[in-house]
Amino acid sequence: MSQSANKAAKTQTNEWWDTIVVVVEALLIAIVLRSFLFQPFSIPTASMQPTLMIGDYFVANKFVWGYGKHSFSLGRYGDFTLLDFELPINNRILGRDPDRGDIAVFRPVPQNIEYIKRVVGMPGDRIQMKQGRLYINGVMVEREEIGKAIDTDSEGDSREVTVYRETFPDGSVHTIHEISDNGPLDNTPEYVVPAGHFFMMGDNRDRSADSRVLSSVGYVPAINLIAKAEARFFSIKDNIPPWQVWQWPANVRWDRMFQSVYQ
Structure with missing residues (x-):
């Protein structure tokens, strides 16, 4: 092989090696960001x-x-889990407790998948539903009817719902859906939130399995919190995979993109 050909081969090898290094570095940075700072999630059900x-x-x-x-x-990606393990710790490391009204990603004790709900009860709170109304420490939470809507779940079942603006005692405001005020979880016993735990509820009150169901979700230990929802960055109808770009024009909800989830 001539000297010039040998030099060209070495140059090509170095270029390939540099490309591999850049790709590996980018992947490592993405993994670090996703592990320690921010993580994307999607919504597959109607509960929020x-x-x-x-x-x-x-x-x-x-x-x-x-x-x-x-x-x-x-x-998880379908049946494949990219990485999932429990840290051998008994208390949270760093950070602070959530506030009432925050939207939390967490792992219920009896489950091995992530849930997302709103923080309704703080440690020591008494939580109860009576005729569809939420009570916190014996005081009925204020709600104001703002209209009607059609709510469709992941099975395609559509129901007319009443839309309410609900205001927590600290003044934080959010919107909820109610099919009725006499559903299975609209009249409950009083729940007393244990120390170091939180009580979670979905904003779609009649279509949410949450802390009101002690056998499947129940009180959420602080150590099982994963992340605080911050902002939507994409939205598409009917759980259409985002990579199907040819479906975007008719199905992307452009008005829901790049917004805080607390608006």
Whole structure:
């Protein structure tokens, strides 16, 4: 092989090697960001509608509440889990407690998948539903009817719902859907939130399995919190995969993109 050909081969090898290094560095940076700082999630069910709709994609802050047992799960893709393990710790590391009204990604004790709900009860609170109305420490939470809507779940079942603006005692405001005020979870016993735990509820009150169902969700230990939902960055109808770009013109919800989930 001539000297010039040998030099060209070495140059090509170096270029390939540099490309591989750049790709590996980018992947490592992405993994670090996803593990420690921010992680994207998607919404497959109707339990948080209208705040988070089926097909919404949002980014969640992983460091604001510190790190717990499940903080370094990198998520699932169908039946494949990229990374999922429990940290051998008994308390959260760094961070602060969530506030009432925050939207939390967490792992219920009896489950091995992530849930997303709103923080309704703080440690020591008494929570109860009576005829569809939420009571916190014996005081009925204020709600104001703002209209009607059609709510469709992940099975395609559409129901007319009443839309309410609900205001927590600290003044934080959010919107909820109610099919009726006499559903299975609209009249409950009084729940007393244990120390170091939180009580979670979906904004779609009659279509949410949440802390009201003690056998499947129940009280959520602080150590099982994963991240605080922050902002939607993409939204598409009917859980259509985002890579199907040819479906975007008719199905992307452009008005829901790049917005805080607290608006």
